[in-house]
Amino acid sequence: MAEITMRQAISDALWEEMEKDERVFIMGQEVGVWGGTYAVTKGFYDHFGEKRVRDTPIAESAIVGGGIGAALAGLRPVTEIMTINFAFVAMDYIVNEAPKMHTMFGGHMRVPLVIRTAGGGGRQLGATHSQTPDAIFAHFPGLKVVSPGTPADAKGLLKAAIRDDNPVLFIEHAAMYQVRGEVPEGDYTVPIGVSKVQREGSDVTVVSYCRGLQLSMQAAQQLEAEGISAEVVDLRSLRPLDMGPVIESFKKTNRAVVVEEGWPSYGVGSEVVTRLYEEAFDYADAPIKRVAQKEVPLPYNQALEQSALPQVADVIAAVKEVL
C-alpha cells in the first residue's frame, strides 16, 4: 500500500475513472486551465482536453443544472462546486431537482451525477466561506451524501459515486487535502452507505466522519495513553446512513460521543444520537454527548474561529464526561 495525500487520492480516482469511461467528464469553475482551486485536477486539462475538463462560468445553477441535463443525456458528469458555501446558490438542483427525478417521473429518468465540493472551516475565510452544512443536504431522500475522512475512503468512495446511477454529493474538507494515508493498490471502490470502524476500542464509542474523524482519531490516541480505549466509527456516508456498526459498537461500550464540525442543532450528531436512543436505549450507561461547532457564524479572527470549531481537547473532555 502506498501512502498518498487526500488530494492525490481524489485526483487518482477521477483520473482512473476518466481513463476507463469516455462518458465521465468534469465541469466546474477553474477545473481546467487553472488545474482546480485545490489542485485536484492539475494536469487533467492537458491530458484529457477541454471537451472533458470543462471550465464553466461562475454560475452554480448552470454547473449542477447542466450536469443533471448531461446525466439525463447519457453522460456521467462530475460537477464541482468550488466550496460547499456556494452550493446554496445551486440548492434547487442539489436538493429539489436531481434527487427527485427518478422517483417523480416513475422511474423513467436516471441522474448519474457527482457533485464534488469542499467544506469546513479553520482557514480564516469568514462566515460565508467556512461552513459545514452537510446535514442540510443529508436531509433529502433521493440524494446520496458522502464525506470521507481518509485518502483510501476518498478514492474508493469517489469511484463508487461516479459509477452510481444516482446523484451523489461528495463533500471533501478544504483543510484536509494534505492529510496522508495508505491507499490500496489498483482499482477498488468503497460502497456508499457503509460505516466503518476505523479504530477498535472497548470503553467508549466515538462516532464521526470527515474532519471530525481526524479529531476523533487523535483524541483516541491521547486517551489510550491515559488508559481509555475508544472505538472510532466513521460514518463515511451521511445518506444512506449506516447505523449498523455504530449500534454494534454502542452495545459493546454502552457510551458514546458524536463528533462533527458543523453546528449541533438539527445536525448529524442529533440524528445519530436519536437513532442510538431509538434503537439501543437499553444499552446506554450514560447520556450521549455531542461535540460540534459553537452556534455562531464563524468569525475571521483566528483565535475566535478556533474557539468556535471543535478541537481534539473537546472530544477528550466529552469522552471523559460519558465515562
Add this chain to the structure above:
Amino acid sequence: MTLKKKDHLELYRQMVLIRRVEERAAELYQEGKIGGFLHLYIGQEAVSTGIVSARIAEDRVITAYRDHGVAINCGISAKQVLAELLGKETGISKGRGGSMHMASVENNYWGGHAIVGAHLPIASGMALGDQYLGNQGVTICMFGDGATNIGFFHEGVNLSKVWNLPVLWICENNQYGMGTAVDRASAVEEIHIKAEGYGIPHSRLDDGMDVMKVRSKVAEALDFIRAGNGPYFLEIMTYRFEGHSMGDPQRYRDKEEVTQWEKTDPIGIYHRYLVDEKIASKADLDKIEAAVETETQEAVEFAESSPDPALDTLFDFVYAEGN
C-alpha cells in the same frame, strides 16, 4: 417537410385531443378526483403542436409545468395523461408526478418541470450531452414569459452560447406570469430581446395561435441550429383561455380581453385553414372530433378504473438500482 393530408389531420387530432382531455380534466378536478394543481393549456395548443410537429425524433423536448399538451404531442397517450392526473399506477409517472411532472424518455420528452425556470440549465446540459456524444438532436426548451425573470434563465441561456450548444429556446409568451402581466414583471416587454445580451439570434412570432406559422418558424430555427450555428431564441405570442390554475378568480384581466382572444381560437383557425385551403373537408374534421370524443371518454374510463399504486410501492424509485 411538406405536410400531407394525413399529417394535417393528425395535427388537428392532437389539438382537439389536448382540448378535450383538458376539458375533461377540469371536470374531474371539480369533482375532486384530481388533487393538487391543474394548469390548463387550453388556448395555447397551436404552440406545442406546431413545435413538436417540426422536430425530428432525436430532438429532445423539455417544458415547464403546463405540460399536458406537450405530453400528448410528444406521444404520451390520453390514457396515460388522465391516469396520471388521477394519481393512478397506470399514469405516465406511475402516480408519482401528477399534473406538473409528466415525462417519457422513450418519446424523447423530458418533462414537466415545476420550479419556474429551473429546467433551462438542465436543457443546456442535455444539449451538451448531445454535442459531446456527436448526436444530431436539438434540445427544444419551452418556458413561459415569467421564467425569463429568474436567475436560472440567465445562467442556462448564457451557458448555451458559451459552449455553442444545440438548444432552441422557446418562450411561450401567454402574457401573464400567474396573474402578473409581462410589463409589470419584465424589464423588457419583448422577451426575445433578452437573447441579445447573450449574442443569441432571436425573433418573435406574433401569431402563436396559428399552428402552421408556429411549425414553419420552429422548423426554420431547428435548421439553423442543426447547421451548427449554436442556440436560437424564439418568442411565441399566445394566450391561455383559462386561469393560471384551477380556481384562479382571474382578477388581473377583464372578461372582454379573454373573449377577444377566444375569437382567435387556435383550433378554429386551423379548422378554417384546412377547409378553406381544401386540405380537408368539414366531414373529415367532424370524424376526427368524434374519434377524439370517444378516445377521451375511453381514457377517462381507463383512468377511473385503474388501480391506485399499491402502498407497498411507496419506496420504489427513490434510488435507481444497478449501475
